[in-house]
Amino acid sequence: MAARRDGTQDKRPQRQAAPIPSAQEPPLSLERIIATAVELLDAEGIDGLKMRRLADRLGSGAMSLYWHVSNKDEVFDLALDSVLEYRGSPQLSESPDWRQAVVHMLEDWRASMLRHPWSASLLPRRALGPNILARLELLGGILSRAGVDEADLNGAIWSLWNYVMGATITRANFDLSDEDMLAGQQRLAHLSQEYPTIERARLLLDNDWDGVFRKGVDFLLDGLVPRQ
Amino acid sequence: MAARRDGTQDKRPQRQAAPIPSAQEPPLSLERIIATAVELLDAEGIDGLKMRRLADRLGSGAMSLYWHVSNKDEVFDLALDSVLEYRGSPQLSESPDWRQAVVHMLEDWRASMLRHPWSASLLPRRALGPNILARLELLGGILSRAGVDEADLNGAIWSLWNYVMGATITRANFDLSDEDMLAGQQRLAHLSQEYPTIERARLLLDNDWDGVFRKGVDFLLDGLVPRQ
DNA sequence: ACCTGAACACCGTTCAAGT
C-alpha cells in the first residue's frame, strides 16, 4: 500500500530564508498573518504550515505571532473561514430561479475550496465560521422559499453539505497525487481478476469530476424539491 | 471562533506505563501492531497515534515497530484498511433487489467508519486499500447489473462515494464535540438576526443523521437508476 | 502595545549495535 502525501505537495527540503531581503516588512497584523498563512497552505499543504515557517514568510520572529493569535489552531480557523467568503449577487439569490441560485452557490463553494485544497479537509473538523454559516443561511433561505417544509429544512441542507464536502474532499486529495492514482490503477490492473468491474471502467483514472458533481447535486435537488 | 478538538478526544496528560505489567507480552507481529493501532486510534483519535505510545501499548521499544513497518504512514494505511472489510452475504449482493444490496453495503460502510471515527477523515487522503476497493467493485457490479451504462458507471460510483464520505466525515467530527455544536448554536443564537433561517431550524442541534443519510442515498439512486 | 530568544517537552526516524 503506497504511502500518500495527504495534502502536502512535496517541495523537498526547500528551506527558504527571509522572503524579500530587499524592502522593509510592513508591521505584523492579523490580516497579514492570515493572508500569508493561506499562501503558505496553498504552497505547502496542511502539514506545511509551521509557526516558524509562517513567521519566516512574515519577516518576524516565530514568537511574535503569538501576540496576534492564541495558537496554531486559531490560524487554521481564520485561514479557513477567510477562504469561504461568498460574494454572490443578492439578485441571483432572490431570483425566482431558486435552482440556479442554489447550484451557483454550491459550485462557487466547491470552486473556492478547490482553489485551496487544504480547506476542504479542514472544514468538517473545525467550528463553523461566519462565512460558511452565511452560505448555509443563504442555502436555507433559498430552499425554504422554494417550498421545502420547515421540518425538512435541516435534512435538505445537510444532504447538500454532505455531497459538496465529500465531492470536494475527494477531488482535492486525488488531485494532488496523480501519480498515486496511476499507481493505484496499475495495482488494480495486476489484480484485475479481483476487481474486474472497476478495472474495466478505469474508475481511478477516467472521471469527469465537474460533471459528476453537477449531476449529483441535481439528483439531490430533484429528491428534495420535486419538480412539478 | 472556538478551537475544536479535531478528532482527538482529550484525555489530558494520561501518560500510562506498560499496559499489563503482569503477563508476558506475545511477540510483535504486524497483526498485533495493526490491531493495537486501531485500539489506540479509537481511544485517542488521529492525533493520539504516536509511535512511542503504540510501542508502549505493545510492551515493546519504540524502534521495534520499524522492523515490521516502514513508517507511521504505513500504520495508518493498514489500520484504515483493516476497518473497512465488508462481510456481506453474497446472496444479498446478487439478489434481484439490487437497491437493498446497495443500501446495505453503504450503510454498513458508514457504520464501520463511525465505529472508528478517525477512519472517515483518513480514507480520502490515503491510497485505496484492498478492502475499500472490494467495496467499490461490489458496488460497481451491482449497479452494472441494475442497468447502469458502462459510460455512467464511474459517475454513479463516485456520486455515492461522495455522499457517503461527506455524510460520514461530517457526522464523525460533529459527534466528537457536542459541546462545540452547542457553543456554535449559542453563538448563532446571539447572531440570530444574521442567520435567522438556520437559527430557527436549529441546524446545528436537531438532526436525524441516519435518516438524512438514508434519504440522500435514495435520492441519488433515484437519479442514477430511475425507477420505472 | 508589540516583539524577541532561550528553553521545554515533545515528535518521527536514522544509526550503529545488540541477540
Add this chain to the structure above:
DNA sequence: ACCTGAACACCGTTCAAGT
C-alpha cells in the same frame, strides 16, 4: 531475523524579558 537505546532534526508553546 528480530529488537534496542542514544541521538538528530524537528515541532508548538511557555516564559521572562526587552522596546
